[in-house]
Amino acid sequence: MDKELKNHISKLLKQEKRMDGRKPLDFRQPISVEYGVSATAEGSARVKIGETEVIGGVKLSLETPYDDTPDSGNLMVGVEMLPMSNPDFEAGPPSIDAIELGRVVDRGIRESKAIDTKKLCIEEGEKVWGVIVDICPINDAGNLFDACALAAVAALKDAKFPEIKDGKVDYKTKTDQSVPLATIPISVTVRKIGDGFIVDSTNDEESAIDARLTVAIDENGELAAMQKGGDVALTIEEVDKMVGIALEKEKELRSKL
Amino acid sequence: MGYEKRIDGRKKFEELRPIEAKAGVIKRADGSAYFKIGKTVAYAAVYGPRDLYPKFMQNPKKGILRCHYNMMPFSGQGDRVRPGANRRAKEISMITEKSLIPVINLEDFPNAVVDVFIELPQTDAGSRCAGITAASIALADAGIIMKDMVSAVAVGRVDDKLVVDLDYNEEAYEEGRAAADVPVAFLPNSGKLSLLQMDGNITKDELKKALEMGKEACKEIYEVQKKALKDKYQLGE
Amino acid sequence: MSELVVKNKEVVVPGEVLATGMDYLPGQGSYREGDNIHASILGLVNVDGRAIKLIPLSGRYLPKRGDTIIGKVIDVMMSGWRVELNCAYSAMLPLMGTSEYIMKGADLTKYFDLGDFMVAKITNVTSQKLVDLSTKGPGLRKLSGGRIMEVNTHKVPRIIGKQGSMVSMIKQATDCKIIVGQNGLVWILGEPDNELLAVKTIQKIEKESHVSGLTDKIKEFLEKETGKKLEVNVNGE
Numbered sequence: 001m002d003k004e005l006k007n008h009i010s011k012l013l014k015q016e017k018r019m020d021g022r023k024p025l026d027f028r029q030p031i032s033v034e035y036g037v038s039a040t041a042e043g044s045a046r047v048k049i050g051e052t053e054v055i056g057g058v059k060l061s062l063e064t065p066y067d068d069t070p071d072s073g074n075l076m077v078g079v080e081m082l083p084m085s086n087p088d089f090e091a092g093p094p095s096i097d098a099i100e101l102g103r104v105v106d107r108g109i110r111e112s113k114a115i116d117t118k119k120l121c122i123e124e125g126e127k128v129w130g131v132i133v134d135i136c137p138i139n140d141a142g143n144l145f146d147a148c149a150l151a152a153v154a155a156l157k158d159a160k161f162p163e164i165k166d167g168k169v170d171y172k173t174k175t176d177q178s179v180p181l182a183t184i185p186i187s188v189t190v191r192k193i194g195d196g197f198i199v200d201s202t203n204d205e206e207s208a209i210d211a212r213l214t215v216a217i218d219e220n221g222e223l224a225a226m227q228k229g230g231d232v233a234l235t236i237e238e239v240d241k242m243v244g245i246a247l248e249k250e251k252e253l254r255s256k257l
Numbered sequence: 258m259g260y261e262k263r264i265d266g267r268k269k270f271e272e273l274r275p276i277e278a279k280a281g282v283i284k285r286a287d288g289s290a291y292f293k294i295g296k297t298v299a300y301a302a303v304y305g306p307r308d309l310y311p312k313f314m315q316n317p318k319k320g321i322l323r324c325h326y327n328m329m330p331f332s333g334q335g336d337r338v339r340p341g342a343n344r345r346a347k348e349i350s351m352i353t354e355k356s357l358i359p360v361i362n363l364e365d366f367p368n369a370v371v372d373v374f375i376e377l378p379q380t381d382a383g384s385r386c387a388g389i390t391a392a393s394i395a396l397a398d399a400g401i402i403m404k405d406m407v408s409a410v411a412v413g414r415v416d417d418k419l420v421v422d423l424d425y426n427e428e429a430y431e432e433g434r435a436a437a438d439v440p441v442a443f444l445p446n447s448g449k450l451s452l453l454q455m456d457g458n459i460t461k462d463e464l465k466k467a468l469e470m471g472k473e474a475c476k477e478i479y480e481v482q483k484k485a486l487k488d489k490y491q492l493g494e
Numbered sequence: 495m496s497e498l499v500v501k502n503k504e505v506v507v508p509g510e511v512l513a514t515g516m517d518y519l520p521g522q523g524s525y526r527e528g529d530n531i532h533a534s535i536l537g538l539v540n541v542d543g544r545a546i547k548l549i550p551l552s553g554r555y556l557p558k559r560g561d562t563i564i565g566k567v568i569d570v571m572m573s574g575w576r577v578e579l580n581c582a583y584s585a586m587l588p589l590m591g592t593s594e595y596i597m598k599g600a601d602l603t604k605y606f607d608l609g610d611f612m613v614a615k616i617t618n619v620t621s622q623k624l625v626d627l628s629t630k631g632p633g634l635r636k637l638s639g640g641r642i643m644e645v646n647t648h649k650v651p652r653i654i655g656k657q658g659s660m661v662s663m664i665k666q667a668t669d670c671k672i673i674v675g676q677n678g679l680v681w682i683l684g685e686p687d688n689e690l691l692a693v694k695t696i697q698k699i700e701k702e703s704h705v706s707g708l709t710d711k712i713k714e715f716l717e718k719e720t721g722k723k724l725e726v727n728v729n730g731e
Contacts, residue, residue, distance in 0.1 A: 017463040041331035057331030084374035306582035400553020405509030422561035
């Protein structure tokens with residue numbers, strides 16, 4: 001829609017430049033992770049990337065397992081695109097963008113086997129832990145994908161099981177037992193505008209992108225989940241290049257945890 | 258016996274929990290605020306006046322104020338709060354609107370809307386009052402024309418004592434007479450009241466006293482709101 | 495007994511008492527209630543003799559007749575263009591408002607297409623905030639290339655400076671074309687690094703608008719950044 005903006009951004013990218021003065025593959029600074037920001041959650045974290053700010057919170061509850069996985073706990077990850085964080089987000093039921101964002105963050109954690117759901121089983125077929133991660137953006141100044149994924153794993157890292165009393169969760173008392181994490185996935189989203197590639201997009205850049213690729217990467221550098229978005233098709237070479245960029249930038253985000 | 262000492266260790270029955278407030282915490286919003294009272298935390302963001310959709314809601318004589326109160330899913334004392342507007346959140350959104358409208362002149366923005374979004378990352382009772390207090394800071398920060406600020410707190414009775422700013426444990430106190438919870442909002446300069454709800458039971462005399470206590474407590478909250486706004490602007494943004 | 499309760503240039507919040515007694519007169523951003531004058535907006539106190547007014551510090555743009563604004567085309571209609579002004583109300587640029595003679599039924603996108611930016615003048619604002627624009631007049635036109643940045647509309651006078659001195663200094667230092675709209679949108683066209691320097695300079699002015707000797711400070715900053723010797727000239731363009 002905003003063709004002037006798009007022209008401007010792609011013209012700059014040809015010179016390896018961006019509107020805010022960054023290089024194409026620079027993240028905004030500072031990047032910070034703060035743990036324990038919500039006392040009512042079992043685990044929580046605030047992630048800031050430049051001016052983008054999101055809060056992630058984990059709730060743990062006692063549930064019955066699904067019939068097909070009687071010995072496994074349940075995992076759910078969701079993102080609310082709070083209208084507080086961006087003038088373009090609307091109040092009401094989740095938009096398709098919010099659903100995609102939530103599912104992409106969910107798959108990064110699920111498919112990297114970050115949580116060994118077998119360890120969440122208390123009594124086979126009867127009682128398991130349910131782990132629910134909710135991510136709430138406070139200020140969306142761009143790149144919610146990476147910020148939300150980082151907040152989700154940070155909140156999980158912070159999570160402690162509550163006591164069980166008389167078969168019920170006592171939310172007032174936390175144990176010192178952490179949620180077992182087998183690996184920590186980090187998501188990096190690479191975006192293509194014209195012929196250029198960028199990471200950590202701003203709102204302006206996001207309104208002008210042709211394609212995006214989100215790559216979740218585990219601790220061993222293996223790819224655990226991906227999602228291609230945007231209206232323009234990619235060549236195999238382009239995908240290869242974008243994955244290469246993601247692998248390179250993953251370390252920077254991981255070092256902030 | 259009666260209720261002799263406050264459970265959380267506060268010295269006086271009219272004492273508020275520790276308060277923190279900051280204006281301008283959400284860059285994308287036209288105005289915003291952070292307000293923490295005890296373990297209850299509220300963010301408020303104001304967008305507008307802006308275009309009002311759907312168009313049939315537009316009124317060429319006056320604008321509308323629209324408030325949205327929402328608990329983050331992990332902000333409750335017990336189980337996860339399911340996302341989306343439930344009946345409780347809808348009612349609180351509505352009474353938040355009603356408590357703010359007396360200070361706002363809707364004729365200033367015909368056909369348009371001022372949206373107020375309140376989000377709570379953690380709560381320990383008093384969340385509607387924290388939301389209203391934060392919203393008032395955010396509205397002023399957004400440059401909305403206002404006759405006064407709005408400051409809110411819950412007062413009530415725990416067993417035989419009238420208390421200010423009940424936390425969750427006090428709300429749930431079961432000994433003696435059943436507790437009463439009275440959330441109030443005051444316009445600090447006119448001394449008038451724009452929010453009044455009550456759950457529990459209370460006598461006419463107790464109510465009068467409790468409201469006076471609420472009015473005094475709101476003056477303290479008002480000073481904190483004022484400071485948050487002055488701190489942001491005194492040295493430039 | 496009349497008394498000024500606040501100091502000149504102090505930041506005050508809505509509702510705050512500015513003066514007592516009948517000797518003072520309430521100006522912009524304030525109102526009288528009984529014996530007192532109260533603030534009706536977050537602002538900076540400005541006392542001029544017996545008149546007290548408040549200079550707003552925040553808030554969205556309100557369209558005013560005669561303002562030069564930067565707008566974006568959001569709809570192309572039979573009779574003209576709908577233009578967004580970075581505020582609650584969009585404006586209409588009628589065919590008759592352009593400097594060219596346009597035949598009825600012509601393809602209007604040849605003149606202004608969707609998403610195009612323009613610098614225009616507000617010719618009329620009704621009480622219901624219907625806004626009319628015109629591009630007749632020197633310097634009013636379509637804006638091609640470059641970038642748009644958003645600033646606090648209340649800082650626009652500081653960015654322009656006395657008789658245009660500030661903006662002309664930035665133009666001189668950065669070799670950029672710069673147009674500052676009263677509605678808080680600024681258009682900048684130049685070499686990429688220079689555009690960025692212009693943006694940073696304008697952000698610095700926004701942030702430090704309260705500092706005395708701002709022009710000299712900005713001059714020093716720009717001279718250091720560019721290595722150029724700058725002159726402060728007060729003739730605008």
